[in-house]
Amino acid sequence: MTPAGRRIVAAAEELFYNRGITAVGVDLIAEQSGVTKRTLYNQFGSKDRLVATYLAERDQRWRSLVRSTVDRCERRVEAVTAPFDALRTWSKTNTRGCAFINALAELPDPSHPAHRIAANQKLWLLNLFKELAVAADCSDPATLATQLFVLHEGALATQPLPIDTLSETADLARALVRASEHPRR
Amino acid sequence: MTPAGRRIVAAAEELFYNRGITAVGVDLIAEQSGVTKRTLYNQFGSKDRLVATYLAERDQRWRSLVRSTVDRCERRVEAVTAPFDALRTWSKTNTRGCAFINALAELPDPSHPAHRIAANQKLWLLNLFKELAVAADCSDPATLATQLFVLHEGALATQPLPIDTLSETADLARALVRASEHPRR
DNA sequence: GCCTATGTTCACAGATCAGTATACCTTGGA
DNA sequence: TCCAAGGTATACTGATCTGTGAACATAGGC
Numbered sequence: 001m002t003p004a005g006r007r008i009v010a011a012a013e014e015l016f017y018n019r020g021i022t023a024v025g026v027d028l029i030a031e032q033s034g035v036t037k038r039t040l041y042n043q044f045g046s047k048d049r050l051v052a053t054y055l056a057e058r059d060q061r062w063r064s065l066v067r068s069t070v071d072r073c074e075r076r077v078e079a080v081t082a083p084f085d086a087l088r089t090w091s092k093t094n095t096r097g098c099a100f101i102n103a104l105a106e107l108p109d110p111s112h113p114a115h116r117i118a119a120n121q122k123l124w125l126l127n128l129f130k131e132l133a134v135a136a137d138c139s140d141p142a143t144l145a146t147q148l149f150v151l152h153e154g155a156l157a158t159q160p161l162p163i164d165t166l167s168e169t170a171d172l173a174r175a176l177v178r179a180s181e182h183p184r185r
Numbered sequence: 186m187t188p189a190g191r192r193i194v195a196a197a198e199e200l201f202y203n204r205g206i207t208a209v210g211v212d213l214i215a216e217q218s219g220v221t222k223r224t225l226y227n228q229f230g231s232k233d234r235l236v237a238t239y240l241a242e243r244d245q246r247w248r249s250l251v252r253s254t255v256d257r258c259e260r261r262v263e264a265v266t267a268p269f270d271a272l273r274t275w276s277k278t279n280t281r282g283c284a285f286i287n288a289l290a291e292l293p294d295p296s297h298p299a300h301r302i303a304a305n306q307k308l309w310l311l312n313l314f315k316e317l318a319v320a321a322d323c324s325d326p327a328t329l330a331t332q333l334f335v336l337h338e339g340a341l342a343t344q345p346l347p348i349d350t351l352s353e354t355a356d357l358a359r360a361l362v363r364a365s366e367h368p369r370r
Numbered sequence: 371g372c373c374t375a376t377g378t379t380c381a382c383a384g385a386t387c388a389g390t391a392t393a394c395c396t397t398g399g400a
Numbered sequence: 401t402c403c404a405a406g407g408t409a410t411a412c413t414g415a416t417c418t419g420t421g422a423a424c425a426t427a428g429g430c
Contacts, residue, residue: 376425394407
């Protein structure tokens with residue numbers, strides 16, 4: 001991606017996430033990134049493709065954070081709930097809920113390129129929970145993973161509300177993992 | 186509300202929920218409800234106030250469903266997780282996630298009338314969980330209520346995804362309630 | 371020295387947006 | 401009988417939307 005392209009995506013991330021995708025026009029993004037609208041269209045072709053790029057970029061950054069948080073765990077039981085620690089870090093600078101849920105809300109058309117990206121992001125996390133649960137030798141890892149996933153999404157979705165739910169949610173997640181550890185370990 | 190007003194709100198509900206608030210124009214709502222745009226503005230004054238009416242109407246309908254589901258429970262322990270049963274019913278005809286979360290995503294301005302309505306809807310449910318937990322004599326009802334609330338919102342938020350999470354979520358919710366029952370009962 | 375990639379400037383098209391103006395119609399009640 | 405409320409029909413404003421066209425500038429690599 002060219003320097004101008006990177007600046008455009010950075011401005012798009014900021015604006016789309018904080019003001020909504022439909023509400024933000026390409027003119028504003030071009031102005032905010034110090035670039036001509038022509039350059040924006042030369043780089044991305046359409047607003048829809050810029051939206052997809054924005055979500056893909058954000059997905060990548062988020063996965064990196066989760067992965068590094070998981071890798072930093074010494075014991076595999078801790079790793080299962082590491083995404084909740086990542087969420088705490090993430091929430092410090094992202095207080096407008098989940099960008100992917102929000103994008104799905106604004107773009108109902110399943111054929112929109114952003115749709116696939118958002119759905120995949122969610123399924124990736126669900127699958128990661130399952131892998132971590134298997135690695136930690138938890139009983140019924142599929143069910144546990146679904147429960148942790150729903151808890152995670154719930155904590156994320158309630159983020160814009162004036163109440164803090166993350167602590168209780170993470171506590172419950174850890175209790176669930178402990179309860180599903182095999183006794184023979 | 187006049188007959189035309191009711192038709193407008195009905196059309197607005199359908200369109201706003203399924204296509205997004207910003208993406209739907211007032212012309213489309215007027216056309217869909219078989220009403221002139223002039224009538225729409227005579228009734229509601231602005232699009233923002235129509236959006237607020239749409240959310241208030243939806244909130245009312247949803248609370249009725251939850252209340253009736255709660256009231257139908259014979260034992261108070263069942264009542265605590267009744268909102269999850271209501272969610273199952275609700276999800277049959279509402280597969281685009283939570284209208285209030287979606288509205289918050291599209292309308293970042295906290296001074297928007299819809300903002301208060303959406304936030305209140307969530308806080309109402311959290312408080313209902315707490316009241317039900319107290320009535321069922323659960324230990325630490327505040328924490329339990331927060332956990333049930335997050336689970337509920339998680340199940341709602343993951344609804345647009347091609348996976349079913351509601352069964353496992355409701356099971357976990359019931360297990361949590363059972364685990365927090367006082368032994369002396 | 372030339373060529374390609376990256377970008378700029380600026381005007382423009384066609385559609386759609388929220389919201390208004392004006393004049394008219396219909397119906398039920400005092 | 402009149403009048404007010406609810407509603408229709410239609411045209412309009414001014415702004416904003418995504419996206420395009422055409423000509424020009426600049427710099428690095430062969």
